[in-house]
Amino acid sequence: MGSKILVVDDEDVVRKSICRILSDPEFSVETFASGAMALAELQGNAYDLAITDLKMPGMNGIEVLKAIQVLQPNLPVIMITGYATVDTAVEAMKCGAFDYIAKPFTPEQILGTVKKVLKWRAARALDTQEDEHLTHFEKIIGQSAAMQLVYHRIRHVAPTDSTVLISGGSGTGKELVARATHNCSLRRNRPFVAVDCAALAENLLESELFGHVKGSFTGAISTKIGLFKVADGGTLFLDEISNLSLSVQAKLLRALQEREVLPIGSTKSVPTDIRLIAATNRDIKTLVAQKRFREDLFFRLNIIPINLPPLREREGDLGLLASSFLAKYAEKMAKPIESFSAAALAHLEAYDFPGNVRELENLVERAVVLCCGTQIQKIDLELQGDAVDTTPKTAEDLKQLKKAVREQAVLPAEKAFVLAALDRNNWNVTNAAAQTGMLRQNFQSLLRKHSIRPTANDLPDQRQGDVQEDDALPKSSEC
Numbered sequence: 001m002g003s004k005i006l007v008v009d010d011e012d013v014v015r016k017s018i019c020r021i022l023s024d025p026e027f028s029v030e031t032f033a034s035g036a037m038a039l040a041e042l043q044g045n046a047y048d049l050a051i052t053d054l055k056m057p058g059m060n061g062i063e064v065l066k067a068i069q070v071l072q073p074n075l076p077v078i079m080i081t082g083y084a085t086v087d088t089a090v091e092a093m094k095c096g097a098f099d100y101i102a103k104p105f106t107p108e109q110i111l112g113t114v115k116k117v118l119k120w121r122a123a124r125a126l127d128t129q130e131d132e133h134l135t136h137f138e139k140i141i142g143q144s145a146a147m148q149l150v151y152h153r154i155r156h157v158a159p160t161d162s163t164v165l166i167s168g169g170s171g172t173g174k175e176l177v178a179r180a181t182h183n184c185s186l187r188r189n190r191p192f193v194a195v196d197c198a199a200l201a202e203n204l205l206e207s208e209l210f211g212h213v214k215g216s217f218t219g220a221i222s223t224k225i226g227l228f229k230v231a232d233g234g235t236l237f238l239d240e241i242s243n244l245s246l247s248v249q250a251k252l253l254r255a256l257q258e259r260e261v262l263p264i265g266s267t268k269s270v271p272t273d274i275r276l277i278a279a280t281n282r283d284i285k286t287l288v289a290q291k292r293f294r295e296d297l298f299f300r301l302n303i304i305p306i307n308l309p310p311l312r313e314r315e316g317d318l319g320l321l322a323s324s325f326l327a328k329y330a331e332k333m334a335k336p337i338e339s340f341s342a343a344a345l346a347h348l349e350a351y352d353f354p355g356n357v358r359e360l361e362n363l364v365e366r367a368v369v370l371c372c373g374t375q376i377q378k379i380d381l382e383l384q385g386d387a388v389d390t391t392p393k394t395a396e397d398l399k400q401l402k403k404a405v406r407e408q409a410v411l412p413a414e415k416a417f418v419l420a421a422l423d424r425n426n427w428n429v430t431n432a433a434a435q436t437g438m439l440r441q442n443f444q445s446l447l448r449k450h451s452i453r454p455t456a457n458d459l460p461d462q463r464q465g466d467v468q469e470d471d472a473l474p475k476s477s478e479c
Contacts, residue, residue: 002026003118004045008038008052008064009080014103018051021107022114035059035067036299042071043305049117054081054088063162063303065095070157070304076117080105138180140173141321144314150177150306157304158184163256165301166279168308171358174279175239177306182235187275190234193227198240206248207264210255216265228261228272241278241301242287246294253297276301311356318348321357325364326376336374343378351383415450418443422452 005027009015015031022029032038035052036059042050050068054061065077079092082103092100098120099113135143137151157164158181166174175194182192200208203217211226227236238244244252255261256276260269278301287293311318322340330337340348344367353359367380417436421443425431433443 002028003048005029005114006038006041006047006050007031008033008035008050008056008061010034010053010056014053014080018110021110027114035061035064038064039067039071039303040299042068042075046072047075048121049078049114050075051078051080051114054079054092062091062095065092065097066160067162067303069096070153070160070162073156074121076121078113078117135320138176138183140176140180141324142314142317143320144309144317146309146314147317150308153304153306154181154184157181157306159186160304161275162304163275163301164277164304164306165284166277166306166308167284168279168281169310169356170281171356172308172310173357174281174308175237177308178235178237178239178277178279181277182237182275185235185275187234191231192235192237193231194237194239195227196239198243202245202248205244206251209248210251210261210263211270212264213266216263220265224263226261226263228255228274229270231274232272234274236274236276238276238278240280242280242282242284242293244293246292249294249297253294253300256300311353311360318353318360319345321360322348322364325361326368329365329368333368335368335371337368337371337376338374340376341378344376344381347378347381347383414446418446418450418452 002025005022007015007018007029009018009031010033012033015033019029019031030041030047032041035056038050038052039059050064052061052064056064061079061081065079068075068077076098077096078099078101079097080101080103081088098117101109101113133143133148134151135141137147137154140147140151142150154177164178164181166177168174178194179192182188195205195208197205207220207224207226209226209228211224211229212220214220214223238252251262255272258269259273260271262269284293284298284302288295288298311321322345326337326340348360355362363381363383364376366382367376370382371377371380418432421432421436422429425435429443429447430440433440436443
């Protein structure tokens with residue numbers, strides 16, 4: 001197969017023309033009618049060269065170029081346009097385009113430029129690739145190959161204003177990735193505003209995001225500035241964005257496209273300058289297919305995807321994370337705990353952690369609380385599904401176990417025996433004691449033991465005449 005070339009142009013005639021020009025077997029060409037479609041392709045497939053039109057509806061060529069620089073940083077881009085001016089050429093080159101071709105172009109122009117770019121790519125030194133192996137990035141901990149890819153993606157997307165969609169299971173650290181992206185960006189000195197879309201009702205979330213004017217709805221006693229405006233100049237992080245209703249999704253899409261928000265009850269839009277980062281623990285593509293999430297919003301959000309792997313797929317990270325959490329909580333609780341035993345670490349490694357990094361941190365915190373020595377033992381770890389060892393270790397443990405077993409097995413039967421005897425004898429204590437062969441005072445002791453303290457008033461009417469005042473013990477409350 002020849003060099004893989006990706007072509008993006010909204011005009012069908014241009015796409016077909018480039019395909020004809022590059023029909024030689026040394027080229028393999030894939031064409032796309034929009035930037036969103038092309039970027040979706042680049043998320044899963046590598047290319048040697050990209051050719052994109054500058055003026056396109058929806059996402060223009062500069063936006064496509066910037067997204068490519070994050071998705072595939074070493075992919076050279078040729079910009080083509082029918083609006084050939086010095087300004088557009090300079091803008092494209094400043095943004096990182098390798099070369100610039102004006103429409104109408106000749107076959108020789110396309111072929112010559114493509115061959116020049118591919119020759120440059122082939123000769124490029126391999127040492128330009130990043131080979132740094134990190135164990136920490138910002139506040140994220142991990143040295144696995146999967147996390148190196150995450151760090152790589154953050155480093156490249158952070159300097160841009162491209163929208164980022166972080167996906168991953170609960171507890172994988174999506175907000176940490178969002179904060180790291182913000183902290184490495186040019187907006188680092190401006191606000192980072194985080195919103196949990198699952199924590200607020202639809203009407204409250206809309207007000208929180210876009211703001212409202214006084215009197216716009218019941219309870220709106222004053223004008224409120226929305227979080228889009230609070231985050232102005234900085235980053236707005238929308239966690240669990242898949243929980244947004246379709247109506248809020250529509251307003252969010254408009255805000256992203258127009259760079260302005262319309263507060264509830266207002267007729268005047270407010271300009272806003274934010275970098276949006278969204279996160280989800282659900283498959284939004286499935287929600288789109290189910291008509292529960294807008295496809296156009298998904299394309300707008302999914303410009304730069306960052307996928308966080310579950311902890312069980314992060315080989316080599318568990319021990320590093322566990323040690324970090326141990327140091328954190330041992331210091332916090334002023335306990336001289338230095339490490340995990342080999343058995344404890346093996347026990348952790350064998351567990352699949354459905355709650356991911358958050359579950360591991362909570363587990364280590366609990367183990368630090370329970371640990372009585374200088375090393376976390378297996379017994380200090382309480383993993384979900386662990387069987388509890390009830391074997392007594394001392395004579396006192398055995399005594400307490402016997403007592404517990406007796407109370408669980410004997411006391412319910414003893415109480416049932418007393419109640420049945422009273423019921424058979426119209427709640428007459430003397431008769432009940434005599435029938436069971438017990439002394440009256442011993443039978444009364446059982447009543448006190450089980451907190452059976454009835455009064456004559458509780459007896460059914462037909463039994464009232466059968467009860468003596470000092471002997472009336474009709475059925476009553478039980479402890």
